[in-house]
Amino acid sequence: MNPVRTFLAAALALALAPSAQARAPLDCPLRDAPFSAASPLVDILLSKPATAAFEQAAPGMLAKLPPLMTGTAAPTFGAIVTPREALMFVGADTASVDRVDVALRKVAVTPADRTARCARYDAERTPYRLAPGKPAILLFEKMTGFRDTPSVLAAHAMVVDLAKARGWQVVSTDRAGLINAADLRRFRAVVWNNISGDVLTLTQRRAFRSWVENGGGYVGMHGSSGDPVSFWPWYADTLIGARFAGHPMNPQFQQARVLVDNPRSPMAKGLPASWSMTDEWYSFVASPRAVPGTHVVLALDEASYAPGTGFGRDLRMGDHPIAWTRAVGKGRMAYSAIGHRPEVYADPNNRRLIENALAWTMQLKDGEAAN
CATH class of the missing domain: 3.40.50.880 (Class I glutamine amidotransferase (GATase) domain)
Structure with a gap:
C-alpha cells in the first residue's frame, strides 16, 4: 500500500474521530435508571419507545406542554422536570400519572438511550493559568x-x-x-x-x-x-x-x-x-x-x-x-x-x-x- 495514502487515511480518520476528552462520558448518574414518571422528562423525549408509551398512557398530554418543557437539546427545562411534574402542570390527575409510570417502566433502556442520556454531560477541561500565591x-x-x-x-x-x-x-x-x-x-x-x-x-x-x-x-x-x-x-x-x-x-x-x-x-x-x-x-x-x-x-x-x-x-x-x-x-x-x-x-x-x-x-x- 502507498505509504503516503496510508498516512493521509490515518490522519483523516483521526481528525474525524471525536477526541476521548470531547466524547460524552458514560458514567452519568441516571444512565441505567429505568424509565418512569420520576425520570427527567428529556430522557423520555429522547426515546421514541418511551415517548410512544407516554402518549398511549396519557393521550394528548404531551401536546399540551409548553415548548419550554419539550426541548431535547441542552439547556432545556425538560432536564429539570419529570413526567410527574409535567402532567400535573397541564392538569392531569394522579391516575394519569400512575398509568404513565406503569407504561414507562415497561420500556427497556437501550444502549442508544444510555448514550443520549449521557450526552449532556462532559469532561472537557477549559485551559487556564494561575499565578502562584494568589487565591x-x-x-x-x-x-x-x-x-x-x-x-x-x-x-x-x-x-x-x-x-x-x-x-x-x-x-x-x-x-x-x-x-x-x-x-x-x-x-x-x-x-x-x-x-x-x-x-x-x-x-x-x-x-x-x-x-x-x-x-x-x-x-x-x-x-x-x-x-x-x-x-x-x-x-x-x-x-x-x-x-x-x-x-x-x-x-x-x-x-x-x-x-x-x-x-x-x-x-x-x-x-x-x-x-x-x-x-x-x-x-x-x-x-x-x-x-x-x-x-x-x-x-x-x-x-x-x-x-x-x-x-x-x-x-x-x-x-x-x-x-x-x-x-x-x-x-x-x-x-x-x-x-x-x-x-x-x-x-x-x-x-x-x-x-x-x-x-x-x-x-x-x-x-x-x-x-
Missing part, C-alpha cells in the same frame, strides 16, 4: 436545565469585578472537566453561577463532594438551588440544605424587604439591618434552619410582598430564609437566593453579600483578602 476562584457556569442569560452574564461580571478589586484570580468555565481532584485543589472556592440541571458525572460528583468536605468553598447563587426537581440528593439536601418550592408568578418580580437575620455572620459584614429590593423571590419546601449547622444570614419579610402560590404550592413559609451558610466537613458553603434580575448584581448590598461569601468560604488567611 483563585472557579466560576462554574454549565447549565443543562434553565438558563437566563442576562442574569448569568451579570453575575459573571460581578464576580470578576469583586475578585479584581480584592486581588483574587478567577477562572470561568461552562464545561465540567475541571471538576476533578487535581484541578479543584488549585482553587479556594467554586461559584455555581445560576447552575440549573444535573451537570456532573458520578466521577465529578465524587471529586466535588470530596473537595468540599476536605476544605473547599462553595458559593451558590440564585438558580443554583432553583430547579423544580434535583437528581443529586447530596447537593440538594446536604450541601444546600433546602429544596426549591417555587416563586411568585403574578407578578413574578416584586419589591420585598430583606432582613439581616444574623448580623454577626461574616456574610453580613457591612450590610444594613434591612433594605428593600425587587427580585424573583424563592420559597423552599422546608426552612434550611432544620439542617444542623445552618446559619441563616438573610430572611424575607413576607408581609412586604405577596408570596402567593406557584408551582402548585402555597409559597408562604413564615420563617423565610433566602441566604445562609454552613460548614460541610472541613469546607464551607454559602448560598443566596437573590439574583434573577440582572440589576441586582449591581446592587451594593448584594455585591457586599457575595464578596463576604467568597472571602468566608475561601477561608482566607491574613493578607490574602486584599491587594
